[in-house]
Each structure stands twice: as structure tokens, then as C-alpha cells.
Amino acid sequence: MSLNLLKTVRAKSAAVCMTITAALVAAPAAAETAWKPSGPVNVLMHTKPGGTADIFIRTLAQSLEPLIGQTIVVVNAPGAGGATQMARVAHAKPDGLTLGINTMSHFTSMLTNLKGTFSVDDFSWVASTQEDPIIYFARADSDIKTIGDLVAKAKANSGKINIGGFGPVGSMQHLGTSMLEKAAGIKLNWVGFDSTPDIMTALLGGHVDVGVSNLGPTAPFFESKRIIGLGVLGETRLEGLPDLPTFGEQGFEVDTSWVQVRGLFGPKDMPLELQQQIADAFHEAMKAKSYQDYARNTGVVDSWMGPKEYNAFVRKVSDMAVKQLQAAGLLQ
Amino acid sequence: MIEHLLLGFSAFGDPMVWISLVFGALAGYLIGAIPGLGPSLGVALLIPFTYGLDPVVSIVGLVALYAAAEYGGAITAILINSPGTSAAVATAWDGYPLTQQGRAGEALMVSIVASGIGIFVSALFLLFTAVPLSELALSFGPGEYFALAFVGLSLVVGLAEGLVVKGAVAMGIGLALATVGLDTQTGVPRFAVSTELFEGLPLVPVLLGLYALSEVLFMVEEGAAAKVKSPPVGGFMSWNWKGFWPLNGVIMRSSVLGYVIGIIPGAGASIASFIAYAMAKRTSKNPELFGKGSVEGVAASEAANNAAVSGAMAPLLALGIPGSPTTAVMIGALMIQGIQPGPLLFSRNPEIPYTIFASLWIGVPIMVFIGLAGARGWAQVANIPRPAIAAIVSAICLVGAYSSEGTIFPVYVMTAFGILGYLLRKVQIPLAPVILALVLGEMMETNFRRALITSQGSLDIFYTSPVTVVLSLTAILAFVLPAIGFVRRRRRPEAAAGEVASR
Numbered sequence: 001m002s003l004n005l006l007k008t009v010r011a012k013s014a015a016v017c018m019t020i021t022a023a024l025v026a027a028p029a030a031a032e033t034a035w036k037p038s039g040p041v042n043v044l045m046h047t048k049p050g051g052t053a054d055i056f057i058r059t060l061a062q063s064l065e066p067l068i069g070q071t072i073v074v075v076n077a078p079g080a081g082g083a084t085q086m087a088r089v090a091h092a093k094p095d096g097l098t099l100g101i102n103t104m105s106h107f108t109s110m111l112t113n114l115k116g117t118f119s120v121d122d123f124s125w126v127a128s129t130q131e132d133p134i135i136y137f138a139r140a141d142s143d144i145k146t147i148g149d150l151v152a153k154a155k156a157n158s159g160k161i162n163i164g165g166f167g168p169v170g171s172m173q174h175l176g177t178s179m180l181e182k183a184a185g186i187k188l189n190w191v192g193f194d195s196t197p198d199i200m201t202a203l204l205g206g207h208v209d210v211g212v213s214n215l216g217p218t219a220p221f222f223e224s225k226r227i228i229g230l231g232v233l234g235e236t237r238l239e240g241l242p243d244l245p246t247f248g249e250q251g252f253e254v255d256t257s258w259v260q261v262r263g264l265f266g267p268k269d270m271p272l273e274l275q276q277q278i279a280d281a282f283h284e285a286m287k288a289k290s291y292q293d294y295a296r297n298t299g300v301v302d303s304w305m306g307p308k309e310y311n312a313f314v315r316k317v318s319d320m321a322v323k324q325l326q327a328a329g330l331l332q
Numbered sequence: 333m334i335e336h337l338l339l340g341f342s343a344f345g346d347p348m349v350w351i352s353l354v355f356g357a358l359a360g361y362l363i364g365a366i367p368g369l370g371p372s373l374g375v376a377l378l379i380p381f382t383y384g385l386d387p388v389v390s391i392v393g394l395v396a397l398y399a400a401a402e403y404g405g406a407i408t409a410i411l412i413n414s415p416g417t418s419a420a421v422a423t424a425w426d427g428y429p430l431t432q433q434g435r436a437g438e439a440l441m442v443s444i445v446a447s448g449i450g451i452f453v454s455a456l457f458l459l460f461t462a463v464p465l466s467e468l469a470l471s472f473g474p475g476e477y478f479a480l481a482f483v484g485l486s487l488v489v490g491l492a493e494g495l496v497v498k499g500a501v502a503m504g505i506g507l508a509l510a511t512v513g514l515d516t517q518t519g520v521p522r523f524a525v526s527t528e529l530f531e532g533l534p535l536v537p538v539l540l541g542l543y544a545l546s547e548v549l550f551m552v553e554e555g556a557a558a559k560v561k562s563p564p565v566g567g568f569m570s571w572n573w574k575g576f577w578p579l580n581g582v583i584m585r586s587s588v589l590g591y592v593i594g595i596i597p598g599a600g601a602s603i604a605s606f607i608a609y610a611m612a613k614r615t616s617k618n619p620e621l622f623g624k625g626s627v628e629g630v631a632a633s634e635a636a637n638n639a640a641v642s643g644a645m646a647p648l649l650a651l652g653i654p655g656s657p658t659t660a661v662m663i664g665a666l667m668i669q670g671i672q673p674g675p676l677l678f679s680r681n682p683e684i685p686y687t688i689f690a691s692l693w694i695g696v697p698i699m700v701f702i703g704l705a706g707a708r709g710w711a712q713v714a715n716i717p718r719p720a721i722a723a724i725v726s727a728i729c730l731v732g733a734y735s736s737e738g739t740i741f742p743v744y745v746m747t748a749f750g751i752l753g754y755l756l757r758k759v760q761i762p763l764a765p766v767i768l769a770l771v772l773g774e775m776m777e778t779n780f781r782r783a784l785i786t787s788q789g790s791l792d793i794f795y796t797s798p799v800t801v802v803l804s805l806t807a808i809l810a811f812v813l814p815a816i817g818f819v820r821r822r823r824r825p826e827a828a829a830g831e832v833a834s835r
Contacts (some may be wrong), residue, residue: 005670048372048657050494058379081514083527084739113514113521162786167521191785192517194778197653204651207786213656220652220673248684 007090007258024303033188035277037097040071044100048078051215052298053262054102056130059229063288068281081109086118092271099126102265104172107318111325112170124270125314128305129286130216131297133234134176135244139203139229147231147250149179150210155185161188163181164199165212168192172260173212174326179254180247182327201202203227214260215240215299240299255320261303263310275307337459340686343388344694348449352389353691356396361706363397364404366732369512370417370536371401372658387669388683392691395664397656399641399692400699402601404632407710410439412658414544414732418535419601419637421767422609424543426622426629428698433625437707442627442701443634445576446583448696450635453584454591454642456693462685463678464648467598474783475793479803480596481776484603486810487610487764496818505756506769509533516778517785534776537733537746542763545729545750550757551722582612582628583635590636594643600656601640602771608636620782623764635744642692648673649685 013068043061045054054076061072073260077085085100102125110118138144144153154161165173171233181188191208193199196217203211211218211227215238221227222241229244235256237246247254264282266275283304285291295302305313325331343349356378363374382390405420408435410427423443430439458514472480488503509734512523513532586608593604612632613622622629644656648663652673666673671681678685718723733746753763787793795801 048376054376055379075358078531081527081530083530084737084741113519114527160788168515168517170519189785189788191782193782194516195660200651201470201653202473205473206472294809 035281046082064285094267124266128263128303131261131303133302136230151184162208163210164208279306336686340690343687344740352393356393357400359405360397360400363518364401406443407623422605422633429625440707446635447638448629448700450587450638453587454639458642462646463650466647474779477779480798484808486807506766507773510773536736537742541746541749546753549754586632586635587639590639591643596638601637603635604640605633608632740774
């Protein structure tokens with residue numbers, strides 16, 4: 001896999017989020033006022049109110065509204081595995097007044113159950129805003145304490161180690177897990193759940209051996225020492241959990257660009273200049289204290305890709321997902 | 333604990349907390365009473381207003397909204413047979429017949445008082461048992477969830493009103509409908525002819541169609557003549573408080589049941605109200621009134637679904653695991669305030685859980701007052717001429733279905749299920765088992781599959797856990813015993829004929 005471009009993009013975004021000053025230089029002050037929408041901006045969500053992505057946009061709206069002088073209207077259009085939201089974004093005018101929030105599942109679903117309905121080319125990929133690498137963890141009293149332990153145990157009991165994560169076979173977290181399986185030459189038993197709290201319940205109750213999640217929902221369980229981390233599927237360690245080593249540090253080389261991404265997309269044929277203005281406005285709003293407080297509390301990593309970089313990222317990730325799905329036997 | 337509780341009550345020294353409580357309760361009533369909008373949506377809509385507020389002020393408002401919205405669904409369930417949420421479905425089974433008999437005021441009074449007691453009692457339990465019971469709920473694995481759903485499904489027997497075969501047909505329809513959507517383990521679409529069906533049949537439009545729109549069709553058929561005059565609802569002094577006394581037992585039992593079921597993450601208010609309703613019917617002196625206008629049925633359903641609010645709070649506060657979709661939204665609201673629900677909450681931010689306990693108690697009289705004061709107005713709804721009611725209900729169905737997802741597709745679903753509901757009622761197939769099986773079918777199937785995955789395909793998982801065994805046996809007995817009775821009656825056809833004739 002040729003991932004040099006991805007790596008540079010990620011390295012750049014990592015460098016930017018390390019120092020806010022660098023970010024300020026990257027986004028000139030003039031950008032602050034460049035996007036002047038002519039009316040309220042509708043931001044469509046693919047989830048019901050209250051999800052991680054939903055809270056993200058509702059929090060960001062606080063600092064974004066004064067910047068652009070318009071209201072942000074969050075429209076929840078759940079259902080159809082994301083297709084309800086994507087259809088409304090696809091059919092909107094490319095004037096920047098209708099945007100959508102996307103996650104990694106948008107890319108995987110366009111390859112599986114929404115194949116033929118939508119493709120990456122049907123949209124403009126405007127900006128990335130958050131990255132949320134997935135982590136692997138076990139109960140505090142488990143004999144699995146590192147990725148190495150997990151691999152050793154999985155080799156001794158092939159296919160008998162239960163791993164609980166979000167979504168069915170072919171979901172973002174399952175594909176990440178299958179990357180580990182491939183790198184370590186093991187077979188794990190994937191148990192799909194519909195929500196992260198369900199995963200935590202099953203793990204704490206001893207019904208699955210290992211859990212997968214983003215950091216946010218697991219943080220209190222780490223703090224109260226009920227779970228222990230095994231590893232981060234990411235390039236670097238997480239700011240919110242500095243003691244947890246990455247897969248790579250533990251000797252398992254998996255593709256670290258497989259992180260949960262939350263970004264902004266719109267209908268296709270949006271002028272590139274407009275996309276850049278919107279991206280700058282969103283990134284500017286992310287620097288506000290209210291947003292930064294929320295982001296640090298929930299353990300997400302800021303991401304600063306503009307339209308050109310994000311577009312390249314989306315295509316790379318989509319290609320990667322194709323390979324992952326093929327390797328997992330879910331795609332011909 | 334006492335000093336923490338005093339800390340909780342002392343929060344009410346701040347007038348902002350009172351304003352938040354009253355505003356939350358009023359908004360909750362309104363949101364709960366509009367079909368298509370529910371407590372989780374209400375809480376989500378309130379979150380943006382809480383950004384600038386103190387965490388204590390905002391949590392009081394959110395809890396008040398949650399509790400009031402869980403009650404608000406009863407208003408439309410009783411008056412126009414449109415349960416806004418699945419938790420109010422059981423309320424409609426008896427509430428609407430009472431309205432048809434001109435007893436809307438009484439039904440509303442019973443529902444609001446039962447809800448109030450449900451919250452009050454369950455909040456007391458919450459104070460003392462939140463932490464230990466939440467730990468116990470963790471022992472529920474996929475096998476236990478399957479067994480719990482199985483017990484829920486066995487209530488079909490009670491809901492079929494003696495029509496064993498028709499009840500079974502209704503259950504079959506519900507279970508078949510529950511298979512529509514993406515397979516939860518493999519992601520393969522099943523019977524999903526369009527992408528809109530990927531997440532299964534949307535519940536709110538199905539409820540609106542089966543219950544409310546089918547009712548409109550019957551109203552159209554019967555014409556304007558069959559109008560019921562509801563007696564005017566008097567002031568507080570004229571309430572028949574004495575008639576309320578015999579309901580205490582059923583309300584207490586349902587409150588405890590609702591609280592315990594609410595604690596189990598994923599079970600929730602609708603299953604709590606279904607099970608409490610069936611329990612009440614089994615223990616009632618007048619089981620024949622259930623489904624035809626029993627105040628006990630209304631009391632059981634409403635006490636249980638409101639007690640489940642406190643129940644859902646227990647794992648949220650003690651473990652950081654939400655027990656219901658609404659508490660999942662609430663976690664988000666707390667996190668925006670920088671408060672992380674979970675094992676450390678009681679030691680780090682004791683003001684939050686104890687203010688919630690205090691606000692549940694202080695909120696009850698306020699909620700009941702608003703409810704009773706409003707009942708007078710709401711009961712007038714039953715006096716609106718039939719053609720107007722039919723028009724209003726159809727409008728609510730259309731708007732409710734549309735607003736549930738903000739698209740036109742749920743409106744088609746609602747219309748289709750309205751016609752289906754009408755046809756089923758025409759051939760006397762009961763609707764309640766359809767809904768029950770639709771709600772529980774997915775839970776049963778998902779957990780059955782998940783259980784088999786975690787056990788690597790071994791069926792041992794269904795009889796090695798004592799909880800699973802007890803629950804499964806209960807369910808099997810509930811199915812088998814009436815079936816034996818049915819077969820026996822078949823052998824004595826003359827007796828069965830006599831029984832049917834008397835019905």
C-alpha cells in the first residue's frame with residue numbers, strides 16, 4: 001500500500017495540533033471572516049441526537065455562529081445506514097448552506113450496503129475536524145494485559161477469544177481488528193454490538209474477553225481502574241492515555257491511518273474556494289475555549305485537513321477499505 | 333449519605349434550579365404528548381440551552397424533562413389512542429377504552445398520580461440500591477438478555493385475550509416484521525427492499541399507524557353518530573380520591589418492577605410497562621376488565637414506565653452505562669459540562685447524583701400539579717366532535733411520522749400500517765402482540781445470535797446460567813400452560829362454545 005501521502009498528511013496534522021501557534025500561522029486571520037453564508041447553515045447528521053458526532057457539531061456551533069454571523073441548524077436525518085443523510089446532502093445546492101458530518105462508516109458503507117447508491121465522487125469532501133483512534137482493552141483482572149498476551153492466547157485457543165466492538169462484520173472497528181489478525185496471524189471471534197455502552201457492559205460482566213472502542217466512552221473505566229488498555233491502533237500514543245503503547249510499539253505493524261475520522265462534506269461541484277473558506281471557518285471555531293474544553297474532556301484529537309488534503313485522504317482510506325473488505329472476504 | 337442528600341436538597345436554595353425544574357417539566361409534557369417526539373429527542377433539544385448554565389441547574393432541567401416526557405406520552409395514548417412512545421402503548425390499551433366510556437378525566441387522573449408515585453418510590457430505591465444493583469446487572473450477558481426478551485414475549489398469551497390462535501398469528505406477524513433490516517452481526521440486508529429499511533421498521537410510524545390511523549378508519553366507518561360525551565372534569569376537591577385507594581397495591585408493585593427492569597441496560601420503559609401490565613392483570617381481582625377500560629391497567633403501565641426513569645439512572649450514575657436511549661443522550665450533556673458519569677461520580681461530584689435524587693422527589697408534586705391542572709383542559713379533547721377528532725388524529729399521525737425522521741418515508745410506513753391495523757382489527761386479530769413481538773423480536777434475535785457467537789456455537793450458554801434457566805422456564809410455562817388449557821377445551825367443544833358465546 002502506498003501511504004506516503006497519507007503519512008505526510010497525518011504527520012502534518014499531528015504537528016499542527018501539537019502547537020496551537022502553528023495552527024494560527026497555518027490559518028491566517030483573514031480566513032476568519034472569509035465565509036459569509038447568505039442564510040442559516042443546515043448541518044445534516046446521520047445519527048439521532050446525542051451521539052458523539054452530534055455532540056461535536058452542537059458544541060462547535062457555539063463558537064462557529066458568531067464567526068460567520070449565521071445560525072447553524074443541526075438537522076438529524078438518521079436511518080438507512082446513513083443513506084437518508086447522504087441523499088439530502090447529495091441533492092442540495094452546492095452553495096455551502098447544506099453540509100453534512102461524516103465518519104469512517106460513510107466510506108465503508110459506500111463500498112458495502114450502499115454500493116451503487118452513492119460513491120465518493122458524489123460529494124465534496126470539505127474538511128476533517130476530529131480524529132479518534134480506536135483502542136483495545138480488557139477487564140482489570142484479565143490475564144490479557146498487552147497485545148502480545150492477546151496474540152499468544154488467541155494462538156493457543158484459535159477462534160475462541162471473544163472480542164466485542166461496534167457494528168457488524170465489515171464495520172470500521174471490525175476491519176481494524178482484522179488488520180491486527182492479519183499482522184499477528186491469529187483468528188479472533190468478532191461479537192458485534194449496537195452501542196459502546198453495550199460493549200462496556202458485556203466486557204465488565206465477563207461476556208467478552210476484549211473490547212474495542214474510542215477513548216471517550218472508556219475514560220471513566222480507565223480512571224476507576226476497572227479496565228486496562230492493551231494498545232492503540234494509531235501512529236502515536238493518545239494524549240488522554242499517555243501510558244498506553246501503540247500496536248507498532250508492541251511489535252505489531254498495522255496500518256495506522258485506520259482511525260475514526262469526523263469531517264465535513266457537501267454536495268459535489270462546490271467551488272474549491274468556497275470549500276476552503278468553510279474549512280477555515282470550522283477550523284477557526286475549533287480553537288475556541290469552549291470547544292477545546294469539550295474536545296480534551298472527551299479525548300478526541302483535533303484534525304485540520306482542508307479540502308485538498310481531505311479529498312486525498314478520503315480516496316486513500318476508501319482504497320484501503322476496499323483491500324480490507326476483500327481480505328475479510330466481504331467484497332469480491 | 334445524609335449529608336450528601338442535604339447537599340442535594342440545598343441546591344434548591346438557588347431560584348435558577350426551580351426555574352429549570354419547572355421549565356423542564358413543562359417542556360417534557362409538551363414533547364411527550366406530541367407523537368413522534370420522545371424523551372430522548374427532548375433531552376437532546378434542551379442540551380444547547382444548558383451550555384452556559386451551572387451543571388446542577390442543567391441536570392435538574394434535563395431530569396425533569398425526561399420524567400415529564402415519559403409521562404406526557406400517556407395523554408395522547410388515553411385521549412386519542414396515539415401512544416407517542418412504545419412505553420405508552422400499554423397505557424392506551426385501557427386508557428382509550430376508558431375515554432370511549434366517557435371516563436377520560438378519571439383515566440388521566442389515575443395515570444398522572446400513578447406516574448408520580450412511580451417516580452417517588454423508584455427514586456427512594458435509587459438512593460439506596462443504585463450501586464449494588466447496577467453491578468448485578470452486569471452479570472446479564474447475551475444469554476440472559478435473550479431469556480428476558482423471551483419472558484417478555486410470553487406476555488402475548490395474556491394480551492391475546494383468550495384468542496389463542498389469533499394471538500399466535502399476531503405474534504408471528506410481529507416477529508416476522510422484526511426481521512426486516514440489516515442483520516446486526518453480518519450487516520447483510522434482509523427484506524430491506526429500499527435503503528430506508530436498513531435500520532428495520534421505524535417504530536414510531538408503525539405505532540401511529542397501527543393504533544391511531546386504524547382508529548381513524550373505524551371512526552370514518554362508524555360515521556359521526558357514535559359520539560361520547562365526557563363528563564366535565566372537576567377541580568382537585570371533586571376528584572374521587574377514595575376510588576384511588578385500591579390501586580395502591582398495583583402501583584407499588586409496578587413501581588418496584590419498573591425500577592428493577594429499568595436498571596437492566598437495554599430493557600427500558602416499554603418492556604417495564606408491558607411486564608407490569610401483565611403482572612397486574614394476573615394479580616387483579618377483575619382481570620376481565622383489562623383491555624376494556626381497567627384503571628388498574630393504566631396505573632400499572634404508567635407507574636412502571638415512570639419508575640423505569642429512575643431505574644435507567646442507576647447504571648448511568650453508578651457505572652457510566654446508560655440504561656435507556658434517553659440516558660445515553662444525558663451522558664453527552666454531562667460530558668459537555670465536564671462531568672464524567674461513572675464509578676467515580678459519587679466521590680468526585682456527589683452534588684450531581686444527590687441533586688438528581690432530590691429533584692426527582694421535589695419534581696413529583698410539581699409534575700402532578702401541572703398534570704392535574706392540565707387534565708381539565710386535555711379531557712375536553714374527548715368532547716370534540718368525531719369528524720374533527722378523526723381529522724386532528726390523522727394530522728397528528730402524518731406530522732408525527734414525518735417529524736420522527738424528517739423525511740417522507742415514515743409517512744408511507746405509517747399509512748401502510750394504518751391499513752394493516754384496520755384489517756387486523758376487522759378480523760379480530762389483537763394488535764398488542766404484534767407490537768410486543770416487533771419490539772422484543774430484535775432484542776431476542778440479536779442476543780440469541782450474540783450468545784451463540786460468544787459460546788462458539790454451543791447451546792450450553794442457554795442452560796448453564798441460573799438466571800437464564802429461571803427466566804426461560806418462566807417463559808416456557810407461560811406459553812405451555814394456556815396451550816394445554818386450549819387443547820383441553822378443544823376436546824370439550826360444547827364448553828368452549830359456551831365460553832365464546834358468553835364473551
